[in-house]
Amino acid sequence: MTETVIRNTMQIPDFVGSNTNLCSPRLGTVALRCSDDSFASRERMLAETDPVFKPDVYDNFGKWMDGWESKRRRYGGHDWCVIRLGVPGDLVGLELDTTHFTGNYPPAASVWASKEEDDPGDASESWEEILESVSLGPSKRHFFNCQKPGPWRWLRLNIFPDGGIARFRAYGNVLPDWTSFGSEIELSGLNNGGRIVAYNDAHYGNVQAVLDSGRGINMGDGWETRRRREPGFDWLLIALGAPGEANKIEVDTSFYKGNSPAKCSVQGQNVEWGTDQSLITQSMFWPELLTPKDLTPDTIHHFELKDLEKIGPISHVKLNIFPDGGISRFRVFGSRL
Structure with missing residues (x-):
């Protein structure tokens, strides 16, 4: 079996190297729920590794893809995924990566965030739009400045209308609750x-x-x-x-x-x-x-x-x-x- 990894030579913004990826599973971040992940599980979208393409791998839902992918919409609406951050933090930049999604990427996306400690639900007024709708292209890492003071605890990625995202990363600074720590x-x-x-x-x-x-x-x-x-x-x-x-x-x-x-x-x-x-x-x-x-x-x-x-x-x-x-x-x- 052959795996293909694409490492883009594009210029990477400074906020990638100088901040923490708050969407890292190492911090306890989880993709809690989504509208649909029929083709590829939402958890893959948070992986730290570069996305890979396996030409000959198929599963019960079709072509295996390294990321989150929803089915083709036929009746309006759009797909979304709610992410619970493992630690609260400020945000300085976002990355939406469509690597290997060529004919099945979403043409647009937006991001909401919430500071609620408990699950804000899908219709809560606590959601704030931190990235308005932006256009996306095929098989490309997309970076967006997002200077938004926290503490943010929840993110919601919206894709229009459907498709696949290889990686979703939110860069920022962890904001620990120091009052909960002991002397050491x-x-x-x-x-x-x-x-x-x-x-x-x-x-x-x-x-x-x-x-x-x-x-x-x-x-x-x-x-x-x-x-x-x-x-x-x-x-x-x-x-x-x-x-x-x-x-x-x-x-x-x-x-x-x-x-x-x-x-x-x-x-x-x-x-x-x-x-x-x-x-x-x-x-x-x-x-x-x-x-x-x-x-x-x-x-x-x-x-x-x-x-x-x-x-x-x-x-x-x-x-x-x-x-x-x-x-x-x-x-x-x-x-x-």
């Missing part, structure tokens, strides 16, 4: 607003997984770099969900048995200026929060307060691994400022 917070967690800013290499696995909650499921559920064939080391730059003072660090090499790093170190800084791009250079000079420590394959390593250097408040950290390898999970715990 996982400052780096995805669900708490932590995000990957940059990295020098992520050849294998899924780099976003390194900040996920819970434990990895296999070697592909983490950050792994290629085999280094020249001097140096690999690194990962992370923005914490909120500035704070670290009191514990966890480095998990679970599942990495013949490919775990030999050592790791962590640098930190309370960043007051700069851009994501400039932080790559700035981080070269940050003080060490954790001096180089030996790592053991397939092990969860805990570094307590006594193991950490006193560098004061931090908003960003840089995980360095020597010389290369894989990390399943990385966590920075502490108190929020």
Whole structure:
């Protein structure tokens, strides 16, 4: 069986790389219900992976498609899908991807949002239109600016009149309810607003997984770099969900048995200026929060307060691994400022 993946060379907006995809299932987001998904399940539309095309695969409903696809409408109306965000957040941009949907894409779409904590229902007045009807084309990633302060908890994607969407992504900033936390917070967690800013290499696995909650499921559920064939080391730059003072660090090499790093170190800084791009250079000079420590394959390593250097408040950290390898999970715990 052959799979085809299309990676567009189009220019990607800055909001894609500098914000969190609030529609990620890793955050607990679910496609709760839809008007119809006869051809392709609505859950596929939220997948983190690039959409694929399987030329020879069919199921009971027809051609298998990697996304959400409704049946052909014959009697007016339009299709829709209600999405419950795993965490509330602000919105800065939207992506509607019709990759591989060539003769079955919707020609137009709009997006509604609601701040209700409970299910707003389909006719609630709490729905606000955050993206008015826009035109869509075949097999293309469509990006739209959407500067809408939250906390948004629900999204509704409307397609006109029917068809398929390969991926739907909503980029923004997580807005945790800090009052619900105790004295120790996982400052780096995805669900708490932590995000990957940059990295020098992520050849294998899924780099976003390194900040996920819970434990990895296999070697592909983490950050792994290629085999280094020249001097140096690999690194990962992370923005914490909120500035704070670290009191514990966890480095998990679970599942990495013949490919775990030999050592790791962590640098930190309370960043007051700069851009994501400039932080790559700035981080070269940050003080060490954790001096180089030996790592053991397939092990969860805990570094307590006594193991950490006193560098004061931090908003960003840089995980360095020597010389290369894989990390399943990385966590920075502490108190929020």
